[in-house]
Amino acid sequence: MSADPAGEGAAAVHRVAVVSGGSRGLGRTLVERLLADGWRVATFSRRANEFTAATAEAHPEDFHWAPADLGEPESMRVFARNVGRRFGRVDLLVNNAGVLHQELLLTTPSKQIDSLITENLTSPIQLTQACARLMTRHGGGNIINISSINAIRGYRGVSVYAAAKAGLDGFSRSLARELGAFNIRVNSIVPGFFDSDMTADVTDRNREKIQHRTPLGRLGTVDEIADAILFLTSARAHFVTGQSLVIDGGITC
Ligand SMILES: NC(=O)c1ccc[n+]([C@@H]2O[C@H](COP(=O)([O-])OP(=O)(O)OC[C@H]3O[C@@H](n4cnc5c(N)ncnc54)[C@H](OP(=O)(O)O)[C@@H]3O)[C@@H](O)[C@H]2O)c1
Known part of the structure; x- marks a missing residue:
């Protein structure tokens, strides 16, 4: 099933995806799979790496990487503006990049609180506004915000990150109401x-605990999360908006 976010049979034009944080992890997998599916893909991270360099070389027409930092919300607007100039449109935005800092609130410095909210909530909102404006010019689009089960269940040491991710879910729902009339769908994964x-730093003991509490008995893979995201980009999800889709092996059930 080919992805057609605007639902306009856009076979003649190159569909353009913006994926934040596409140099590693889930973002990298999304970049690879979207390029393989025929999309043009624009992504940013703070640093280039072997993957972004090799992808730029392999897909000179279809891949755009530039440095940008979630800690600087203005860089989101600059990035989106440059994508608009280079590719002419945006059909899909995946707000994937996120920053996890674990610390009990009682000892978290105020500066750290500010930066976690800026990186995980303010900058994705700014990027969304800039991309949504581009989407309205071409008949619609699709916005997918990557949240976390920390937004829907309590875990020690992640209260500020959890607040930002829960904020992202609320943002998705209300924005879906604002943008539906523009044929733009907005969902959270x-x-x-x-x-x-x-999750590389999770201790063996904590990993065992997570696996024990997960009905499917293991952590997920980036491909399993990407599958759900690509479902939301497909024609099979054209009537889905304003929703939060939980992909967690059942740990929150
Ligand atoms: N892994 C999990 O178990 C898990 C669970 C629930 C939700 N999530 C969410 O899923 C999303 C993807 O997570 P992941 O595990 O794939 O992350 P990851 O492996 O840590 O990759 C993060 C990506 O974002 C970029 N990035 C990080 N900080 C940035 C910043 N300040 N400015 C710009 N780019 C930045 C990184 O590149 P640079 O470092 O070069 O900037 C990288 O490309 C995140 O939103 C995360 O919160 C993850």
Whole structure:
């Protein structure tokens, strides 16, 4: 099933996806799978790496990488503007990049609180506004915010990250009401624990606990989370908006 976010049979034009944080982890997998599916893909991260360099070389017409930092919301607008100039349109935005910092609230410095909210909530909102404006010019689009089960269940040490991710879910629902009239769908994907650099520091003991509490008995893979995201980009999800789709092996059930 080919992905057709605007639902306009856009076979003649190149569909354009913006994926934040596409150099590693889930973002990288999305970049690879969207390019393989015929999309043009624009992504940013703070640093280039072997993957972004090799992909730019392999897909000179269809891949755009530029540095941008979630800690600087203005860089989101600059990035979106440059994507608009280079590719002419945006059909899909995946707000994938996120920053996890674990610390009990009682000892978290105020600066750290500010930056976690900026990186995980303010910057995705700014990027969404800039991309949604581009989407309205071409008949519609699709916005997918990557949340976390921390938004729907309590875990020690992640209260600020959880607040930002829950904010992203609320943002998705209300924005779906605002943008439906423009044929723009807005949904959240709510992943449970999956293997990536973000979970590389989980101790063996905690990993066992997670597996024990997960009905499917394991962590997820980036491909399993990407499958759900690609479902939302497909024609099979054209009537889905304003929803949070939990992909967690059942740990929150
Ligand atoms: N892994 C999990 O178990 C899990 C569970 C639930 C939800 N999530 C969410 O899923 C999403 C993807 O997670 P992941 O595990 O794939 O992450 P990851 O492996 O840590 O990759 C993060 C990506 O975002 C970029 N990034 C990080 N900080 C950035 C910043 N300040 N500015 C710009 N780019 C930045 C990274 O590149 P640079 O470092 O070069 O900037 C990288 O490309 C995140 O939103 C995360 O919160 C993850």
